[in-house]
Amino acid sequence: MSQVLVVAEHAGNKLNASTAKTVKAATTLAGAEVVVAVFTPGGSPVAAQAAQLTGVTRVLEVTHASNEHQLAATLAPQVAEVGKSFTHLFAPSTTFGKDLMPRVAALLDAPQISDVMSIESETRFRRPIYAGNAITTVEVAAGTKIVATIRTASFEAAAGGGNAKVETVASNATLPSHSRFVSLAAASADRPDLQSASKVISGGRALASADAFKIIYGLADKLGAAVGASRAAVDAGYAPNDMQVGQTGKIIAPELYIAIGISGAIQHLTGIKDARTIVAINKDSEAPIFEVADIGIVGDLFTIVPELEKLIDASKR
Amino acid sequence: METSQPRRILVAIKRVVDYNVRIRVKPDGTGVMLDGVKLSINPFDQIAVEEALRIKERGRADEVVIATVAPADAQATLRNALAMGAQRALHVVTDGAHLEPLGVARVLLKLVEKEKPFLVILGKQAIDDDNNQTGQMLAALWDRPQATFASKIELTDSAARVTREVDAGLETLEVDLPAVVTTDLRLNEPRFVKLPEIMKAKSKPLETIALASLGVPPDVRVKVTKTEPPAGRQRGIMVKDTAALFAELQKRGLV
Numbered sequence: 118m119s120q121v122l123v124v125a126e127h128a129g130n131k132l133n134a135s136t137a138k139t140v141k142a143a144t145t146l147a148g149a150e151v152v153v154a155v156f157t158p159g160g161s162p163v164a165a166q167a168a169q170l171t172g173v174t175r176v177l178e179v180t181h182a183s184n185e186h187q188l189a190a191t192l193a194p195q196v197a198e199v200g201k202s203f204t205h206l207f208a209p210s211t212t213f214g215k216d217l218m219p220r221v222a223a224l225l226d227a228p229q230i231s232d233v234m235s236i237e238s239e240t241r242f243r244r245p246i247y248a249g250n251a252i253t254t255v256e257v258a259a260g261t262k263i264v265a266t267i268r269t270a271s272f273e274a275a276a277g278g279g280n281a282k283v284e285t286v287a288s289n290a291t292l293p294s295h296s297r298f299v300s301l302a303a304a305s306a307d308r309p310d311l312q313s314a315s316k317v318i319s320g321g322r323a324l325a326s327a328d329a330f331k332i333i334y335g336l337a338d339k340l341g342a343a344v345g346a347s348r349a350a351v352d353a354g355y356a357p358n359d360m361q362v363g364q365t366g367k368i369i370a371p372e373l374y375i376a377i378g379i380s381g382a383i384q385h386l387t388g389i390k391d392a393r394t395i396v397a398i399n400k401d402s403e404a405p406i407f408e409v410a411d412i413g414i415v416g417d418l419f420t421i422v423p424e425l426e427k428l429i430d431a432s433k434r
Numbered sequence: 435m436e437t438s439q440p441r442r443i444l445v446a447i448k449r450v451v452d453y454n455v456r457i458r459v460k461p462d463g464t465g466v467m468l469d470g471v472k473l474s475i476n477p478f479d480q481i482a483v484e485e486a487l488r489i490k491e492r493g494r495a496d497e498v499v500i501a502t503v504a505p506a507d508a509q510a511t512l513r514n515a516l517a518m519g520a521q522r523a524l525h526v527v528t529d530g531a532h533l534e535p536l537g538v539a540r541v542l543l544k545l546v547e548k549e550k551p552f553l554v555i556l557g558k559q560a561i562d563d564d565n566n567q568t569g570q571m572l573a574a575l576w577d578r579p580q581a582t583f584a585s586k587i588e589l590t591d592s593a594a595r596v597t598r599e600v601d602a603g604l605e606t607l608e609v610d611l612p613a614v615v616t617t618d619l620r621l622n623e624p625r626f627v628k629l630p631e632i633m634k635a636k637s638k639p640l641e642t643i644a645l646a647s648l649g650v651p652p653d654v655r656v657k658v659t660k661t662e663p664p665a666g667r668q669r670g671i672m673v674k675d676t677a678a679l680f681a682e683l684q685k686r687g688l689v
Contacts, residue, residue: 128602188607189570190579212600216582219535219570228534228655231565245664246563247457251466254660261655295613296579299595299606312601316688340689358620359585359599364453364561365477366619373688383456390667394688396679411670414679424676429689432680 119149119239122200124208124217125167127155127187132166135209137274142267143207144172144275145236152177153281154199156192158185164283173281181288186298187213193220194292200225203262204239210266222264229264230255234271244268248364248387270370270391308334311360314343316373317392319362321385322349323378323400323418330355332422333377339429345369347379363388378418381406398422440496443486444551445520446542446572447479447502449511450562459663466661475511478557480518481617484624485587486555487519494589497521499549503541504528509640517627517635524549525642531652533645539571540650546576551612553594558583558616569616579609585620 121143126133136153143151153167155178164178177199183191196217200206206221208214210232222229234252235243241256242265257263311317318340320333330350337344346356348363362369364384370391377398379385386409389395397410398418407413414421451457451466452474458467475483486498498520502512505528512523526541533541546554559566573580581587581596585604588595589611598605599618645652673679683689 189582190573190609193574212583212598215566216570216580216600219567220574220580222567223536223539223571223574226536228536229565229567230656231567241659246661247451247466248561248564249664250457251459252662252664253658254662255656256659257656293577293579295610296581297608299608301600301603301605303603310601310603358623361619373683384453390664394686395667395670396683398679407672408669409667411667412679412682413670413672414674414676415672416675421676421679425680428676428680432684432689 119146119205120203121146121149121151121205121207122203123151123153124196124206124214125153125155125163126209126211126213127161127163130162132163133209133211133213134274135211135214135269136167137170138269138272139207139209139267140170140172140275141272142233142236143205146205146239150174152203154179154196156181156184156187156195158182159287164285168281168283169277169279170275170281171277171279172275173279176281176283178283178285179288180285181290181292183292188296188298189217189220190296191292192217193224195288195290196221197224198290205262206264207267210268214266218264218266225262225264227262227264228257229266231266232268233265234268248368249390250387308337309341309343311343311345311362312367312369315371316340316342317345317362317369317371318342318375318377319345319347319379320350320356320377321347321379322353324350324355327355329419332419336375336422336426339426342373342375347385348382376406376410377422379406380404381409439550441494442497442499442549442551443489443495444499444501444546444549444554445479445482445486445515446554446556446568447483447500447511447515448476448557448560449473449502449504449508450476450560453477453561459661463660463662465658473511475514476557476560478559478561478617478619480624481619481621482555482557483515483518483520484622485617486553488622489553489587489589495553499524499551501542501545502526503533503538503645505530512640513632513635514627516638516640517631518625519631522639523641525640526645526648527642528645531645532654533652534654534656535565535567536571537650537653538568539575541645541648542568542572543575544648544650546572553612554614556614556616558618569614573614576614579613580616581607581609581613582616583618584615585618587615587621
């Protein structure tokens with residue numbers, strides 16, 4: 118039987134939604150014992166929150182003063198210590214899990230499987246390569262300890278309503294002091310984060326200037342959407358690099374993606390192909406973006422976007 | 435007496451299928467078609483090379499050494515990084531042996547022990563296997579700090595202050611040197627290589643090292659048993675005007 122350790126991601130007093138999705142992934146392993154490990158400085162409600170997730174057998178809260186900040190350098194030795202007796206160690210494939218788990222895998226001399234999108238058995242997993250342009254099935258020998266990050270877009274969140282036992286252990290391990298947290302500048306609060314937003318509006322080269330690109334922000338704000346840009350728009354200086362969507366930028370999977378004035382270069386399509394619904398607005402009816410769009414409209418974006426804004430405003434009244 | 439050691443940055447790079455290539459899965463499911471496909475330096479590694487060069491140009495490093503763990507024919511990729519401005523290169527020749535990220539990290543640790551860099555920079559992930567593991571694993575094996583997904587690096591003599599692109603925003607860490615830093619897209623925009631530099635790079639030192647001589651055995655534990663194309667997207671519907679677009683979005687509960 119598999120014993121799965123799920124490393125909880127949290128922000129001090131709130132469990133991150135990615136944890137519930139990782140728990141859900143763990144429960145797809147038949148008959149698995151699912152233990153959530155929560156690393157805190159103590160006095161945090163996150164262990165209790167993890168205990169409510171359906172499918173969790175037990176919550177292990179490890180308290181240590183250094184856990185106030187969730188740094189890979191100090192978490193990894195703790196996770197590796199707890200993880201010794203588990204067959205599988207999972208964390209969400211967020212920047213938290215991506216940073217932490219390879220360090221854990223190296224400490225445990227275990228292979229890591231990144232971005233797991235489905236679990237076929239205790240030893241067989243599916244994961245994307247080439248930014249999702251190919252899907253591989255990977256297999257390890259029976260009895261191999263596996264470290265994995267779980268692609269959160271592939272799993273629903275485990276439901277609440279559970280009541281697992283919480284065990285708290287105070288750790289006095291000597292942890293490295295070579296890595297220190299300085300600050301966290303939260304992403305702009307007035308607009309959702311591009312990586313995790315449920316709606317994303319992106320602009321391309323057809324916007325033709327940084328000033329004209331503002332029309333994208335306007336529509337995004339009306340829809341409560343994050344803003345992205347094609348590499349062409351970024352290279353032309355219309356939008357900053359951190360807004361780039363595509364293979365060399367952010368790979369996203371929102372519920373709604375609206376591509377405005379984006380022709381649909383391969384490297385851009387790679388970044389959006391897991392979006393639930395793709396809408397394309399482009400004046401070129403031959404643009405490749407229409408081949409992947411669920412809803413397409415051929416026309417001038419500078420006409421269509423203001424019209425769309427008006428219709429949205431009217432529907433809110 | 436302590437001999438003064440040059441302040442050295444080691445940059446690990448990987449040759450991958452160029453990011454502009456539309457990859458195709460082999461019909462028999464045994465992998466991705468690589469014959470005749472354009473290969474280039476992994477874009478994130480190119481950013482790593484650029485950052486190391488900028489640190490040297492600011493006078494904070496004496497030497498930039500490029501390393502790769504790859505088959506013999508990957509030398510051109512190293513020459514390209516040398517043409518960007520690095521001083522020399524190390525080529526660990528794999529000759530058909532396959533290494534997983536942990537194996538590559540073990541090889542890089544051998545190079546770190548040999549070169550004693552104060553900073554190792556590599557891309558956060560290679561755009562072929564998308565593993566995002568090697569840098570973190572090297573840091574663990576080396577027992578040194580890691581600062582992944584860097585968008586800014588500021589150095590003092592004994593520490594690096596690194597801004598990281600994390601889901602919650604921008605996190606800044608201070609790490610003691612030596613350390614491993616992995617690059618994110620926003621860190622810099624790599625320079626273009628000029629023809630005279632390409633010529634000059636041909637005579638820069640490039641040391642080849644047989645993988646077997648490092649005592650890191652190939653260790654394949656994760657076997658790829660099948661490669662498939664992703665579920666394709668269907669071409670959807672075209673609407674004639676904005677009103678029809680809005681109606682369709684409403685129908686699907688998206689606005």
